[in-house]
Amino acid sequence: MDALVEDLLKLSRLSRAELKPKNVDLSAICDSILTELKRSEPAREVELSVAPGLHALGDERLMRVVLENLLRNAWKFSSKLPRAKIEFGYDPAEAAFFVRDNGAGFDMTYADRLFAVFQRLHTSSEFPGAGVGLAIVQRIINRHGGKVWARGALNQGATFYFTLPAEQKLPLEEIPALKLPADREYITPKPKTGSAQP
Numbered sequence: 001m002d003a004l005v006e007d008l009l010k011l012s013r014l015s016r017a018e019l020k021p022k023n024v025d026l027s028a029i030c031d032s033i034l035t036e037l038k039r040s041e042p043a044r045e046v047e048l049s050v051a052p053g054l055h056a057l058g059d060e061r062l063m064r065v066v067l068e069n070l071l072r073n074a075w076k077f078s079s080k081l082p083r084a085k086i087e088f089g090y091d092p093a094e095a096a097f098f099v100r101d102n103g104a105g106f107d108m109t110y111a112d113r114l115f116a117v118f119q120r121l122h123t124s125s126e127f128p129g130a131g132v133g134l135a136i137v138q139r140i141i142n143r144h145g146g147k148v149w150a151r152g153a154l155n156q157g158a159t160f161y162f163t164l165p166a167e168q169k170l171p172l173e174e175i176p177a178l179k180l181p182a183d184r185e186y187i188t189p190k191p192k193t194g195s196a197q198p
């Protein structure tokens with residue numbers, strides 16, 4: 001229950017949290033999360049593959065939250081396999097980063113529902129969880145001006161794709177989530193051009 005309340009608080013704070021975008025090493029974040037997951041369950045046999053050196057423009061703390069949720073899901077939903085596989089990479093065909101696992105998967109008919117709060121395609125007795133993680137992921141990626149979507153098949157694993165503005169390629173002011181809201185102009189009126197400065 002505590003974890004659920006924490007997740008919901010996180011979700012509501014995310015709408016207001018200020019983004020501090022910089023060039024983020026997504027591969028390094030994945031490595032550290034997976035090292036921690038392995039340490040937490042050393043007996044599990046999981047083949048891990050992290051494409052090295054993948055960077056993007058993002059808020060480092062929030063991107064860690066995204067990758068934690070996706071990799072923890074991959075870890076959880078592949079936990080019934082004797083030999084699981086978890087992968088992080090960039091797929092040029094989709095022009096997106098991805099987190100993939102070969103676990104329980106899901107029926108694509110319901111793929112859109114996964115990102116809504118409290119929507120789960122697996123029972124808590126099968127796999128524990130509250131169904132908030134992917135809603136958090138979607139909110140963070142949307143705030144960065146990116147997209148997230150999923151592909152999977154029942155018992156054949158799942159792939160979660162997401163996009164972010166490419167490192168350095170997009171000036172900060174072009175990221176939709178970073179545009180100042182219109183009402184800001186009233187708070188800090190711009191000095192009129194031509195008027196005498198005090």
Ligand SMILES: Nc1ncnc2c1ncn2[C@@H]1O[C@H](COP(=O)(O)OP(=O)(O)O)[C@@H](O)[C@H]1O
Pocket residue numbers: 069073074077101103104105106114119120121122128129130131132133134135152157158
């Ligand atoms: N890697 C995955 N493989 C299969 N199903 C997944 C995966 N990740 C998420 N899902 C499905 O999406 C639902 C929502 O995920 P999430 O919001 O992270 O909640 P939780 O992890 O608490 O179940 C999960 O309950 C599951 O049905």
Ligand SMILES: [Mg+2]
Pocket residue numbers: 069072073129132133134
């Ligand atoms: Mg989850």
